[in-house]
Amino acid sequence: MAPQIERTPPYMQVVEHFRKQIVDGALAEGDRLPSVRQVAEEWGLAHATASKVMATLRGDGLIESVPGVGTVVRGRVHRGAADRALRMLTTGKIYAPGEYAVIKSAGLTPAPAHIAExxxxxxxxxxxxxxxxxxxxxxxxxxxxxxxxxxxxEAAPAILVPERIPGGTPSAIEAATGRRTHVVDERKSVDTATAEQAESLGIEVGSPVLVGLNTYRDADGEPIEVGESVAGPGRWFYNRYEVTG
Known part of the structure; x- marks a missing residue:
């Protein structure tokens, strides 16, 4: 069945289709994308509109043209908390193909001020x-x-075990408590890598890093999980917002 164009501007719907595949990992680094002609034929677009799709993805740094190969997915995408939560809720898997997590530690400890808040x-x-x-x-x-x-x-003791949880912690908590993530608040800033962060990421101490503080909330707005994240230089974080009205 051919893809269907909805009420969003046609080229933006196609952009979002490919962006989601790249961020989700369905299209990995080096994977080829269809040509402009193929995009135009598959989606029923004018050639100029299909060209605009590819230009937008290229401008976002998601794809690049490789001589003799074609248009391929660029690497080093940093998937944010909202992207991972959406992937978990829609596929049951929190990591994209080719990704895996190493659990360094898990246990109980006093909460620092910003986490307690x-x-x-x-x-x-x-x-x-x-x-x-x-x-x-x-x-x-x-x-x-x-x-x-x-x-x-206490309700979901698997989160205290330093082993991977299939589907991630949100799935384990939902199974144990019925609380499901409905909203993810993401805050991002730039900092320099501490010794511990540098060791984890394989970078130099003091390198620029993108840090995040993310809160997963249930349908009542109550926090389920608070996450602190850090990604090294050269990793692009993507988000797109539709402005209406």
Whole structure:
């Protein structure tokens, strides 16, 4: 069945189709994309509109033209918390093909002030802390720490075990408590790598890094998980927002 054009501007719908495949990992680094002519034929677009699709993806740094090969997916995409949550909710898998996580530690520890505030508990209260490094074929992609209340850890004890959880922590928590992620708040900033972050990512201490503080919320807006993430230089983080009205 041929893809269907909806009410969004046709070229943007096609851009989003390919962007989602790249961010999800369905199209990996080096994979070829259809030619402009093929895009025009498959989606029923004018040649100029199909060219605009490819130009937009190229401008976003998602694809590049390789002489003698064609248009291929560029590498080093950093998938944010919202992308991973959406992938988990729609596919049951939190990591893209070729990605895997190494769990460095898991256990209970006093919550620092900024985490306690995000979780809605008191500073110093015991919280569950889970640390991991995500890898792909190129090496470490990002390092992250997930935080949960002690009550959540009691209901879903798998998060205290330093082993991978199929489907990720959101799936384990939903299975144990019925609480499902509905909203992900993402905050991003730029910093320099600490010694611990540099070791996890295989970069030099003091290298520029993209840091994030992410809160996964249920349907009532209550926090389920708070995540701290860090990605090294050269990793692109993508997001696109549709403005209406």
């Amino acid at each position: 995000a979780l809605g508990i008191e500073e110093g209260d015991v919280a569950a802390r889970r640390e991991r490094v995500t890898h792909d074929e190129t090496g470490p992609v990002s390092a992250s720490i997930s935080w949960f209340t002690a009550a959540t850890a």
